[in-house]
Amino acid sequence: MRFIPVASLDELQENEGKPLKINNQVIALFKLTSGEVHAIENSCPHVGAPLDNGILEEKELSCLWHGWKFDLETGLSTSCPGVSIKVYPVKIEQNTVFVGLDEES
Numbered sequence: 306m307r308f309i310p311v312a313s314l315d316e317l318q319e320n321e322g323k324p325l326k327i328n329n330q331v332i333a334l335f336k337l338t339s340g341e342v343h344a345i346e347n348s349c350p351h352v353g354a355p356l357d358n359g360i361l362e363e364k365e366l367s368c369l370w371h372g373w374k375f376d377l378e379t380g381l382s383t384s385c386p387g388v389s390i391k392v393y394p395v396k397i398e399q400n401t402v403f404v405g406l407d408e409e410s
């Protein structure tokens with residue numbers, strides 16, 4: 306796994322998604338009110354809506370198109386059992402947010 310710097314912590318707005326494209330992977334970054342940062346695949350498994358503009362309530366993100374819901378921490382859908390999105394490891398050092406990608410990606 307390789308951690309890539311993707312944003313400064315200060316530039317992230319609380320509870321608003323930030324879309325990223327890194328090595329052909331589409332990722333959405335979210336900073337919660339608690340200060341936690343999560344990175345998820347930015348594509349809804351239903352019919353592919355971007356998830357960075359979804360509606361966030363605590364750690365639960367609702368897709369804007371048809372309302373499927375996902376836990377940002379686990380990636381598991383909280384509305385459709387058995388459905389999930391990819392989540393990426395995040396680390397923060399000083400003011401920089403890093404997202405962990407598999408070596409081959």
Ligand code: FES
Nearest residue numbers: 349351352368371
């Ligand atoms: S595309 Fe996300 S719920 Fe339909």
